[in-house]
Amino acid sequence: MGIHVEDVLQIPVMEPAKVLTGEKHLKERVIEWISVIETPVENFVRRNEFVLSTGIGCSDDPEALEGYVQDVIDSGASALAFATGRHIYKIPDRITTLASKHQFVLLEIPWDVRFGDVLHDVLSEISKRKRVEQQRTEEIRQELINCVLNGKGLQEIMKIVYENTTIPVAISDHNKLVRANYYFDGHMIDVLNGEAAGDYELITSRETPFKDHPLYHYIEEYKIGNDSCYQLTILSNYKKQGYLLFKPESDTELTWSNLNILEHALTACALYFVKENAIEMTEIRLKDNFLLDLAKTDMEMDKQLQSKAQLLGYDLTKPYICLVGEIRFKKKVDDHIGSSEQAIMSSSMHSRNYYIQKEVAHAGDVLKRRTMATFEDGEVIVFLEADDRPYVETTNQFLDLVERRLNELLAGINISWGISMHKDGIFVFHKSYNEAVTAYNIGRQQHEIGDRTFFSDTRMNRLLIALSHEKEIEQIVKNTLHKLIEYDQKRQTDLINTFIVYNKYNSNVSQTARALNLHRQSLLHRLRNIEQLTGLSLLNADDMFLLELSVRLWMLKKVEE
Structure with a gap:
């Protein structure tokens, strides 16, 4: 200056x-x-x-x-x-x-x-010229801040910057998608947005006439073909919010005064993104609370509730499939990450929820289906608009899209799902949720992490659950298994699982031994222990049926607990 x-x-x-x-x-x-x-x-x-x-x-x-x-x-x-x-x-x-x-x-x-x-x-x-310039830049700073406080957008910020510097400018979000610009090169915008062919290179070291300005160390340069532009990162709360792009005709335009104006524009943009994020977070909280009440409370579907839903962008008159999931990471991933990385993962549940919600919305857009999603303590609740196809087919297509993109974004993530569509899926959000939770609980006990359990496929399990509540049947299960359960607990063995695998392979000793990675004689020893502890013969069909039924009822009882 x-x-x-x-x-x-x-x-x-x-x-x-x-x-x-x-x-x-x-x-x-x-x-x-x-x-x-x-x-x-x-x-x-x-x-x-x-x-x-x-x-x-x-x-x-x-x-x-x-x-x-x-x-x-x-x-x-x-x-x-x-x-x-x-x-x-x-x-x-x-x-x-x-x-x-x-x-x-x-x-x-x-x-x-x-x-x-x-x-x-x-x-x-x-000194006089400096005072004049400082007063001018202070007035511009105040104008930029007032622009944000008065509810104006990024385009208005760009207009103020251009009118006071005559430097073409643009603002992109953290994904480098340009949100606003004023006379900025259209081809450059298309290249940076990935909408036009062309490579760009980020340059951080250079000799320029504005290196004495404090902002100099934060300026990066993009080379796009034979052309170039500069970039400043917009930060708030140490989080990258976006980028301020500017393209002077020559570096001589980057005077001390113009750089001060660009610095004030950075502050205004950061304030705008903070305000935008606050509004978005408030809207997310309102939507989360609404969907949690919708799923977990048996609410009357009156006009007032439907009007509230419309204000939040939801249409409750459509048929919906309910999906309930739990976020987990594969054990082999958790075992190999360092303690600092594990701390980051455990502290970033909000970020994971954000990504999941984005992918849920994206998959819904691809399939042209409405979606409503929320989270609570690691539980994912999604209502997916149904169509004329079987709900199992629609759900699998939707989850394939969601999980394929999530696996690219969040390494090692797994979500086990319980899915239901009560009756026709219209105005039955609470009932569909309860059924989806039941399907999830049953699937969690019977399958590996990452599986999908449909409520319509759990009829046998639900029948067994109903039977398990009968006092006489409960006593039979207890008398049949209590010695086996005590033996497993005291000896740290797994005889019950041995029987499940043995029954799965139709009493074939060789296949069971391979599946359990056991020597044949070790498996036969376990099977003899099962017979001695239960007093049942594994060669008797009635005894096998009683033992299988007792094991399944006992496992379902554990799920309910």
Whole structure:
């Protein structure tokens, strides 16, 4: 932030000054500092500095004077003024030739103009210009903040930035999808959004004229073909919310003032995303509470409830399938992750829920079916709009879409599902939920993690559950299995599972041994223990039926508990 050489020459104290070279560049060269520097220059001159010199020490040595001027030029100074009349009476032609070659601004000041007056007046003008610029950028900052507070959107933010910088700008979300832009290159937007062919490269190291600004270290550059643009990351609460893209015609447009405006735009964008997230979270909480009540409470489907549903974007008049699931991670994944990674996974349930909800909505969009989803303590509840096909077919197609994308996003995740569609699925949300929970509980006991259990496939299990509530049958099960259960608990064996596998393979010893990874003699020893503990013969069909029925009733009883 400074003033141009042309402005400096308008200051009264500089009226006697004479421009020797670089007259065409007076409007371009910015002066941010002023100092009196004599030879040697070394590292005493900063970029964009106005250097005053008497030429002392070089007056009788043209080569030394030429070397001094070359050092000033190399330092990045904006202009050099010699005081003539004492040590230097006339600036040599070789010096003006050198300055002209580098398009450098070289001035001549009469000896009677005091350097102290020049320093005072130029610094005063720079300070005055800084105050004006600071006031301007503060007004723009306030305008940007008010834009967000008054409910305006990202497009209005972009308009304010462009009108005050004339730099084309755009805003993208954290997925790099452009949400708003003002005169930003359309092809670049399409490439970044993945809607047009083209590769882009992210560059982080470069030499640019704005590296002294604090924002410089946070700027990244995109190379798209032969073109380029810059990017700043929008952060709030240390979370990446999106990106501010800007494409100046040249780096000279990235003045200190314009970078300040871009910095204020970053703050406004972060505030906008925080506000947007807060609104979204409030809407999610309202939807979650509504769906939890709908599933877990036997509510009357009156007009008031349907109106509330419509306000939240739901249509309760359609037939729905209910899916109840539990989120788990595969054991082999959990066993191999470090403690820090496990902590991240356990603390990121909200993020997993977010991804699942997004994929549920995406799968519904693909199948053109309405969806309603919520979460509670690791339990996933989804209502999926049914169609004319069997609900099992519709559900499998839907879950295949959801789980395929989730496995790409969340490694090792598994969701076991219980599914139901009570009667025709119309106005029976609570009943469908209860049936889905029953199906899930039955499936959890009988299948591996990640399976799907349909309520319509659990008729036998539900019949057995009903039987298990009979006192006489409960006593028969207890008398049949209690010694077997006690033996397993005391000896840390698994005779009940041995019998289940043995029965599954129709009493085939060889197949059972292979399935249990046991030696044949070890399996026969277990089978003899089962017979001794239960008093039943595994060769007797009635005894086998009694033992199988007792085991199944006992396992279903465990599910209910």
